[in-house]
Amino acid sequence: MKEFSLIESLTHMLDNSGIALGVGDDAALFGTTLIAKDIMAENVHFTPDAPFSHIMQKLITANVSDIAAMGGVAKYALLGIAVPEGREVSAEDIAKPFDAYGLKLIGGDTTSSAGGLFVSLTVIGERNEYVLKRSGAKAGDMLFLSRPAGRVRQLLDRELAGNTENYNHYLVRAETALGDFLGRTGIANSCIDVSDGIGRDASHIAQQSGVKIVVESAKVLCDGYSAEYALGSGEEFSLLFTVPADRVAELTAAYPAVICIGRVEEGSGVWLEKDGSLVDISNIGYEHHF
Amino acid sequence: MKEFSLIESLTHMLDNSGIALGVGDDAALFGTTLIAKDIMAENVHFTPDAPFSHIMQKLITANVSDIAAMGGVAKYALLGIAVPEGREVSAEDIAKPFDAYGLKLIGGDTTSSAGGLFVSLTVIGERNEYVLKRSGAKAGDMLFLSRPAGRVRQLLDRELAGNTENYNHYLVRAETALGDFLGRTGIANSCIDVSDGIGRDASHIAQQSGVKIVVESAKVLCDGYSAEYALGSGEEFSLLFTVPADRVAELTAAYPAVICIGRVEEGSGVWLEKDGSLVDISNIGYEHHF
Numbered sequence: 001m002k003e004f005s006l007i008e009s010l011t012h013m014l015d016n017s018g019i020a021l022g023v024g025d026d027a028a029l030f031g032t033t034l035i036a037k038d039i040m041a042e043n044v045h046f047t048p049d050a051p052f053s054h055i056m057q058k059l060i061t062a063n064v065s066d067i068a069a070m071g072g073v074a075k076y077a078l079l080g081i082a083v084p085e086g087r088e089v090s091a092e093d094i095a096k097p098f099d100a101y102g103l104k105l106i107g108g109d110t111t112s113s114a115g116g117l118f119v120s121l122t123v124i125g126e127r128n129e130y131v132l133k134r135s136g137a138k139a140g141d142m143l144f145l146s147r148p149a150g151r152v153r154q155l156l157d158r159e160l161a162g163n164t165e166n167y168n169h170y171l172v173r174a175e176t177a178l179g180d181f182l183g184r185t186g187i188a189n190s191c192i193d194v195s196d197g198i199g200r201d202a203s204h205i206a207q208q209s210g211v212k213i214v215v216e217s218a219k220v221l222c223d224g225y226s227a228e229y230a231l232g233s234g235e236e237f238s239l240l241f242t243v244p245a246d247r248v249a250e251l252t253a254a255y256p257a258v259i260c261i262g263r264v265e266e267g268s269g270v271w272l273e274k275d276g277s278l279v280d281i282s283n284i285g286y287e288h289h290f
Numbered sequence: 291m292k293e294f295s296l297i298e299s300l301t302h303m304l305d306n307s308g309i310a311l312g313v314g315d316d317a318a319l320f321g322t323t324l325i326a327k328d329i330m331a332e333n334v335h336f337t338p339d340a341p342f343s344h345i346m347q348k349l350i351t352a353n354v355s356d357i358a359a360m361g362g363v364a365k366y367a368l369l370g371i372a373v374p375e376g377r378e379v380s381a382e383d384i385a386k387p388f389d390a391y392g393l394k395l396i397g398g399d400t401t402s403s404a405g406g407l408f409v410s411l412t413v414i415g416e417r418n419e420y421v422l423k424r425s426g427a428k429a430g431d432m433l434f435l436s437r438p439a440g441r442v443r444q445l446l447d448r449e450l451a452g453n454t455e456n457y458n459h460y461l462v463r464a465e466t467a468l469g470d471f472l473g474r475t476g477i478a479n480s481c482i483d484v485s486d487g488i489g490r491d492a493s494h495i496a497q498q499s500g501v502k503i504v505v506e507s508a509k510v511l512c513d514g515y516s517a518e519y520a521l522g523s524g525e526e527f528s529l530l531f532t533v534p535a536d537r538v539a540e541l542t543a544a545y546p547a548v549i550c551i552g553r554v555e556e557g558s559g560v561w562l563e564k565d566g567s568l569v570d571i572s573n574i575g576y577e578h579h580f
Contacts, residue, residue: 019528026397030366030414033323037397037412039370043404074319080329080370080410107327115331115405120370122327122412124320 138255361473
């Protein structure tokens with residue numbers, strides 16, 4: 001659910017002076033306002049038989065996570081829905097996940113759809129004292145992941161294998177409290193949320209910061225699957241961030257469950273360190289399956 | 291392209307304290323920021339063979355018009371597009387209409403679509419000293435329309451009759467300068483943009499202001515079609531607003547082309563005055579044809 005190059009080409013064609021941060025970070029910043037937008041389409045991001053409340057939960061999580069990755073706090077939302085004829089969509093199903101994040105729905109647009117179900121969400125947040133960017137990583141930083149990776153891929157694989165009783169990958173939560181903490185304290189030099197997989201998301205930080213990122217294989221291992229499997233898990237909505245060595249203690253005192261999975265060095269690319277050798281993982285990521 | 295009752299039900303279920311104006315006006319207001327969102331779906335709002343640049347123009351116009359109807363100035367945009375496999379979408383086609391309105395594209399999201407083309411736009415603007423609402427009309431106000439009605443319906447009918455050489459209804463412009471003027475001066479007691487047809491849009495003002503609106507048939511007549519035809523023309527993106535009698539001269543000095551089409555009285559409903567009798571037109575409006 002990241003912008004592909006079309007949006008990037010576009011912004012280069014337009015006059016964007018006056019915007020502090022636009023395309024290229026998780027959310028745009030103007031004044032003290034952060035804003036993020038995501039869309040989800042049937043048969044691309046979700047199956048036709050997925051419960052509507054779960055689709056909404058994931059869409060909201062994706063946007064709230066973008067705001068958290070900038071160190072901000074999500075406040076308001078606008079919702080767009082195109083609903084196929086005959087499909088029932090209940091207000092209760094929509095309202096619940098907004099409430100869960102304390103978001104206020106302030107507007108939107110609904111229409112019928114001649115194709116499948118489409119949902120579009122705009123989330124507006126407020127910045128904290130520090131705005132987390134992808135471009136701030138420095139050699140010497142430690143690389144942190146907010147929670148173990150791989151579980152979302154496992155749940156998705158289960159759904160794709162026909163186990164439609166299990167939709168829990170839709171219900172993963174954004175790291176709102178941690179994002180707020182990092183924005184208030186400025187502990188992290190850089191941050192992104194894991195939506196395309198750790199390798200690809202880390203490469204955004206590496207490229208925009210002009211650094212090399214090394215992920216240590218043993219640190220991303222999880223019960224029952226390999227580091228490679230975990231690295232290819234997308235839409236995790238965990239936070240991936242870098243912290244200078246002298247602030248690590250402050251971080252782990254407040255958030256003891258975060259995992260140090262690697263380090264930032266001089267150089268370029270994203271590399272998996274395994275059995276003493278380095279493997280390029282900057283293109284290992286997640287593609288939508290359906 | 292107005293929100294139907296789903297969005298309205300939703301907002302009643304959620305805690306919206308702290309929002310100055312949300313659903314029920316053309317845009318939401320928080321702080322000094324106005325925000326509007328519209329979506330358009332293939333075979334609902336446009337035909338599959340409509341040029342992409344025209345679809346974009348209309349989508350942008352719809353949102354910019356919502357900001358203008360609140361007396362604000364549109365500044366930034368976020369774009370969501372779901373593109374069917376094999377369909378070409380060029381950055382140039384998208385950029386042009388943003389430039390035309392001086393909008394800065396600050397982010398968005400693109401994806402493939404397994405259904406048709408789906409576009410979603412969020413436009414962010416700044417309020418002026420006065421924020422125009424639907425609820426401010428007072429008995430004694432004069433009812434103004436910013437330009438003659440009916441032309442959009444005529445162009446749409448032509449397209450639906452198979453004249454695909456003529457797509458000009460996509461290219462109608464929002465009333466940005468007039469909206470800004472009304473927001474700076476506070477001349478208008480109430481305002482809405484014409485998207486569902488004059489009857490239905492005026493009824494939003496009548497209901498929310500607790501007044502009766504009388505439209506004079508002779509004033510909405512236009513070359514070649516009846517008042518009824520003009521009243522049923524939607525997506526005009528003209529402004530429909532009410533002005534107290536003592537400020538009409540100030541308005542017409544600055545905007546001599548605006549048309550006084552009626553008046554506000556005590557009572558309720560929207561009525562067409564024709565040959566001395568009143569006909570209820572509060573439900574006369576425009577439905578999407580395709």
